[in-house]
Amino acid sequence: MRLDRRHFVGLGFGAAAGSALGIPAGRLFSQILASADSPLYPPRGKEGHCLSVCAMCPGGCGLRARKIGGRVVKLDGNPLHPVNAGRLCPKGQAGLQSLYHPDRAPGPLHRVGPRGSLASFEKVSWDRALEEIGGKLRAIREEGRPESLVLLRRNGTDIGTRLARRFTEAFGSPNDVPLDRGDEAAAIALHLGQGVRATPVYDLPSADYVLSLGGALLEAWNSPVHTMRAYGAFRQARTGRRGKLVQVEPRLSGTGASADEWIAIRPGTEAIFGFGIAAVLLAEGLYDKEFVADKTTGLEDRHEAGGLIRPGLRSVLEKHFGLEQVAAETGVSVNVILRIAREFAVARRSLAVGSRQGPLLPGRLPDHLAAHTLNALVGNLDQPGGLLVADDVPLAPWPAIRANALTASGRRRPRLDGAGTGDFPLLASDPEQLAEAILAGTPYRAEAMLILGADPLLTSAACDRFTAAVEKVPLVVSFATLPDDTSLYADWILPEAHFLERWDMQTTPPGVPYPAVSLSRPALDKPLHDVRPTAEIFLDLARRVRLEEAFPWKDLPTLL
Numbered sequence: 001m002r003l004d005r006r007h008f009v010g011l012g013f014g015a016a017a018g019s020a021l022g023i024p025a026g027r028l029f030s031q032i033l034a035s036a037d038s039p040l041y042p043p044r045g046k047e048g049h050c051l052s053v054c055a056m057c058p059g060g061c062g063l064r065a066r067k068i069g070g071r072v073v074k075l076d077g078n079p080l081h082p083v084n085a086g087r088l089c090p091k092g093q094a095g096l097q098s099l100y101h102p103d104r105a106p107g108p109l110h111r112v113g114p115r116g117s118l119a120s121f122e123k124v125s126w127d128r129a130l131e132e133i134g135g136k137l138r139a140i141r142e143e144g145r146p147e148s149l150v151l152l153r154r155n156g157t158d159i160g161t162r163l164a165r166r167f168t169e170a171f172g173s174p175n176d177v178p179l180d181r182g183d184e185a186a187a188i189a190l191h192l193g194q195g196v197r198a199t200p201v202y203d204l205p206s207a208d209y210v211l212s213l214g215g216a217l218l219e220a221w222n223s224p225v226h227t228m229r230a231y232g233a234f235r236q237a238r239t240g241r242r243g244k245l246v247q248v249e250p251r252l253s254g255t256g257a258s259a260d261e262w263i264a265i266r267p268g269t270e271a272i273f274g275f276g277i278a279a280v281l282l283a284e285g286l287y288d289k290e291f292v293a294d295k296t297t298g299l300e301d302r303h304e305a306g307g308l309i310r311p312g313l314r315s316v317l318e319k320h321f322g323l324e325q326v327a328a329e330t331g332v333s334v335n336v337i338l339r340i341a342r343e344f345a346v347a348r349r350s351l352a353v354g355s356r357q358g359p360l361l362p363g364r365l366p367d368h369l370a371a372h373t374l375n376a377l378v379g380n381l382d383q384p385g386g387l388l389v390a391d392d393v394p395l396a397p398w399p400a401i402r403a404n405a406l407t408a409s410g411r412r413r414p415r416l417d418g419a420g421t422g423d424f425p426l427l428a429s430d431p432e433q434l435a436e437a438i439l440a441g442t443p444y445r446a447e448a449m450l451i452l453g454a455d456p457l458l459t460s461a462a463c464d465r466f467t468a469a470v471e472k473v474p475l476v477v478s479f480a481t482l483p484d485d486t487s488l489y490a491d492w493i494l495p496e497a498h499f500l501e502r503w504d505m506q507t508t509p510p511g512v513p514y515p516a517v518s519l520s521r522p523a524l525d526k527p528l529h530d531v532r533p534t535a536e537i538f539l540d541l542a543r544r545v546r547l548e549e550a551f552p553w554k555d556l557p558t559l560l
Contacts, residue, residue, distance in 0.1 A: 060083050100528070105481065138544065146171050159533075163534070170407065181362050201390050202388075246261045288378050299312050350378050495532075
């Protein structure tokens with residue numbers, strides 16, 4: 001039964017008329033809903049609960065799924081999980097909608113018609129799909145072109161994503177391209193400032209004063225439930241102290257509306273404001289002199305051989321970020337800049353946060369560098385209430401991949417997106433440049449593309465170019481559970497099992513300050529459709545492509 005807007009409005013009027021005539025509207029809608037694939041009410045049976053981990057975003061919240069008669073009827077947070085402590089955001093609550101969605105792929109699909117239409121796909125068996133895909137991948141590799149494989153993926157710590165990356169490495173391709181880049185600028189700033197390439201963590205609960213340079217803390221931050229819990233502790237959990245939040249941004253966002261103070265600046269001048277605050281701290285001697293002297297370098301000018309003077313931070317700030325100059329650039333008065341700088345300096349635990357607007361909008365590198373500079377000047381690195389770097393989870397490492405000559409030669413080839421080389425040595429990925437390289441066919445052709453947890457035809461910054469690029473790749477495989485814009489242009493859809501249908505394991509989510517390992521178990525006795533976990537798909541593909549040595553596990557439970 002198809003139910004579009006016009007029919008829904010008609011049914012609404014019909015229900016109203018039926019109620020006027022004494023026909024209960026609820027009975028009418030019950031009959032309508034009962035005609036769908038899923039029954040309106042769960043089957044009778046015992047009530048039970050199952051613990052799992054939400055995968056609706058990378059936040060890593062623990063779940064407690066309520067079941068009746070074998071059907072999941074409600075999702076709530078696991079009160080014993082350290083990330084969310086029983087809370088769950090609306091997106092996590094809606095996980096059941098994605099599980100029971102009527103448009104889920106029923107099984108492996110092969111495109112036999114024009115791209116862009118679900119009607120162009122036919123359902124096939126897993127054995128046929130994996131045999132044909134594995135055969136094409138094996139031919140590409142054995143013909144000496146392993147670098148022509150591209151993995152375009154989500155950012156995740158789940159087993160499926162980790163195995164997909166391992167498959168690409170063992171295949172001999174350097175083209176492991178994550179689409180989500182929300183933490184890219186912050187990670188580069190941390191690398192430039194401390195020599196550590198990682199996602200920084202902000203210890204909100206222990207901070208007393210937070211200066212946010214355009215960060216969407218309450219809208220699009222890492223691990224949103226964990227961040228909201230941290231913000232709640234920052235605001236009211238400590239007796240006698242309530243943290244102050246100052247939001248610096250051009251428009252009044254949700255975070256700005258909840259802040260104690262919103263400072264409206266000209267668009268794109270967040271970094272100028274931050275460096276202006278840093279200049280005041282140095283000019284008035286309000287910085288942590290002991291920390292800066294013991295733990296940092298580069299504050300003062302350095303005299304080198306031949307009379308060359310390399311300017312330090314103090315000279316740069318004095319020359320380019322004077323009070324009057326910063327006020328003219330940002331549109332913020334000198335008095336406000338001075339007041340914020342002095343408040344930031346005298347607070348017991350001050351924390352500066354860089355800009356971030358979600359997984360696809362990481363903010364500008366100068367904004368994060370300004371925040372990192374402020375945290376260093378007040379000595380708030382690796383301190384309670386400051387900027388932290390989460391420890392790695394101490395898991396036993398997987399066996400090292402023994403690269404033969406073919407694998408090694410492929411991995412030495414330049415990446416198609418140019419990230420990590422040339423003009424962009426610090427970038428982890430550049431998906432838009434990947435699309436341009438595929439269209440140009442340089443430095444080599446892309447002959448196969450695996451798309452996992454990404455929808456570049458909808459969410460990239462160059463959707464039209466990506467559409468043309470995907471059409472040019474001879475073999476495109478999507479792992480989408482629900483057909484999306486990109487999967488409709490693929491040659492094959494290998495639907496991964498829903499997170500409530502599979503075993504899985506996730507390690508520390510981004511933005512969480514302590515190492516954590518979460519084990520997921522399936523809430524259903526068996527999947528609703530003919531789907532498989534991504535990890536099992538890659539284990540099977542590895543055998544068909546003859547990469548068994550790099551994948552010594554017979555199945556997913558053995559691997560876990």
